[in-house]
Amino acid sequence: MGFKKDFLWGGATAANQCEGGYNEGGRGLANVDVVPIGKDRFPILLGEVKNFDFKEDHFYPAQEGIDMYHRYKEDIALFGEMGFKTYRLSIAWSRIFPKGDESEPNEEGLAFYEDLFKECHKYGIEPLVTITHFDCPMHLIKEYGGWRNRKLVTFYENLCRVLFNRYKGLVTHWLTFNEINMILHAPFMGAGLYFEEGENQEAIKYQAAHHELVASALATKIAHEVDPNNKVGCMLAAGLNYPYTCKPEDYFKSLETDRENYFFIDVQSRGAYPTYALKEMERKGIEIPFIEGDTDLLKEHTVDFISFSYYSSRTVSTDPEVNKQTEGNIFASIENPYLEASEWGWQIDPLGFRSTMNALYDRYQKPLFVVENGLGAIDTPDENGYVSDEYRIDYMRQHIAAMRDAVELDGVDLMGYTSWGCIDLVSAGTGEMKKRYGFIYVDRDNEGNGTLKRSKKKSFDWYKQVIATNGENL
Numbered sequence: 001m002g003f004k005k006d007f008l009w010g011g012a013t014a015a016n017q018c019e020g021g022y023n024e025g026g027r028g029l030a031n032v033d034v035v036p037i038g039k040d041r042f043p044i045l046l047g048e049v050k051n052f053d054f055k056e057d058h059f060y061p062a063q064e065g066i067d068m069y070h071r072y073k074e075d076i077a078l079f080g081e082m083g084f085k086t087y088r089l090s091i092a093w094s095r096i097f098p099k100g101d102e103s104e105p106n107e108e109g110l111a112f113y114e115d116l117f118k119e120c121h122k123y124g125i126e127p128l129v130t131i132t133h134f135d136c137p138m139h140l141i142k143e144y145g146g147w148r149n150r151k152l153v154t155f156y157e158n159l160c161r162v163l164f165n166r167y168k169g170l171v172t173h174w175l176t177f178n179e180i181n182m183i184l185h186a187p188f189m190g191a192g193l194y195f196e197e198g199e200n201q202e203a204i205k206y207q208a209a210h211h212e213l214v215a216s217a218l219a220t221k222i223a224h225e226v227d228p229n230n231k232v233g234c235m236l237a238a239g240l241n242y243p244y245t246c247k248p249e250d251y252f253k254s255l256e257t258d259r260e261n262y263f264f265i266d267v268q269s270r271g272a273y274p275t276y277a278l279k280e281m282e283r284k285g286i287e288i289p290f291i292e293g294d295t296d297l298l299k300e301h302t303v304d305f306i307s308f309s310y311y312s313s314r315t316v317s318t319d320p321e322v323n324k325q326t327e328g329n330i331f332a333s334i335e336n337p338y339l340e341a342s343e344w345g346w347q348i349d350p351l352g353f354r355s356t357m358n359a360l361y362d363r364y365q366k367p368l369f370v371v372e373n374g375l376g377a378i379d380t381p382d383e384n385g386y387v388s389d390e391y392r393i394d395y396m397r398q399h400i401a402a403m404r405d406a407v408e409l410d411g412v413d414l415m416g417y418t419s420w421g422c423i424d425l426v427s428a429g430t431g432e433m434k435k436r437y438g439f440i441y442v443d444r445d446n447e448g449n450g451t452l453k454r455s456k457k458k459s460f461d462w463y464k465q466v467i468a469t470n471g472e473n474l
């Protein structure tokens with residue numbers, strides 16, 4: 001009973017939130033480099049403001065991240081010490097193709113990841129690679145308008161071909177697009193989109209989504225051709241939407257809100273546009289840019305497993321009085337009176353995690369992989385620099401227990417668990433350093449000050465023994 005013997009315990013990061021070295025090793029500029037911290041951040045993430053240039057008085061956290069570009073050996077050694085079986089990381093597209101549309105890749109970028117993967121294997125750590133995690137070369141945005149342009153499918157296909165061939169034998173688990181449904185909520189990050197005055201934003205988002213869905217199917221096809229051992233997953237920002245009351249209208253709204261997310265996975269896992277989406281798009285006059293061959297491609301190259309992030313559940317209501325957004329978050333939710341929330345208003349709901357796993361497993365009947373989960377919190381080191389993060393241990397203990405229930409009591413097929421931000425890194429939503437998730441503390445603040453020194457938090461030893469006992473000792 002309990003977790004499988006080969007359960008993949010580990011942690012997750014993304015290139016743009018930890019690597020830094022944004023202009024080193026021949027890397028080109030990407031969307032993530034030009035999103036500053038502070039009040040200008042949200043309008044840019046939403047695609048409302050074109051942001052092509054740096055402003056001298058702004059701080060751009062992704063440019064330096066936590067300098068993992070230079071310190072990955074030290075960091076991977078710490079992951080190895082915790083006993084990680086897997087480490088989820090992402091490739092910075094513009095390290096491999098600096099502009100995105102070149103015919104030849106940048107060898108320095110390829111060598112960097114090759115070395116990093118080899119370093120993982122030294123500790124028996126299997127890399128789990130996200131091909132794109134909220135990043136797109138800036139040149140593809142300026143010249144082509146990001147994923148609204150079909151040409152991006154070809155550029156992405158080239159990237160995949162290069163990666164699958166070069167890293168054959170070093171990497172067998174791949175994710176095509178991080179949180180693909182975030183196109184709807186943060187289109188600049190999700191698809192390199194920004195909108196001109198008067199454009200139908202919703203139509204453009206779904207057109208870009210179609211291109212990513214086709215690209216994802218193509219990636220799956222090529223991955224299987226290059227190496228039949230390759231396993232490819234989709235990646236969803238998951239979390240159920242509860243109806244605020246048992247009023248049928250509230251229930252129906254929760255169903256519709258859940259479907260906004262399921263839509264992507266329905267295509268990637270079931271291989272076709274679901275009827276509810278086709279009908280809605282028809283009603284709204286949104287044309288999906290299908291071309292010949294797309295239908296077969298989507299149908300024939302569905303994903304091998306379903307990966308997802310889970311931080312909290314959300315609650316929806318049809319009552320305008322209660323229907324107020326929690327501030328400072330990209331994903332809307334109203335307050336759930338039965339739940340506690342994190343300092344950023346993310347509601348803490350371990351049973352919701354179990355419900356989410358059940359909903360996904362019932363719907364797709366494919367192995368699930370939890371590739372992000374964790375608590376973003378403010379950590380205060382004591383006089384010796386030690387962080388006693390009981391609150392994080394508590395959150396994770398409850399969520400891992402919920403995962404064990406889903407496996408033991410509900411029979412969900414679960415491949416692994418990689419907690420988010422296993423080492424402190426830059427927040428995707430806010431750009432802050434003070435919103436920390438790690439087992440490893442990094443000395444760096446919101447303004448970019450600090451020695452970047454790494455130190456183990458209390459949760460480091462706790463997670464180590466969770467892995468050592470395969471989730472028995474929580």
Ligand code: BGP
Nearest residue numbers: 014178179376426427428429430
């Ligand atoms: C997901 C992203 C991650 C990540 C995480 C936590 O949406 O895939 O990149 O950062 O959420 O969010 P935040 O950093 O805003 O706390």
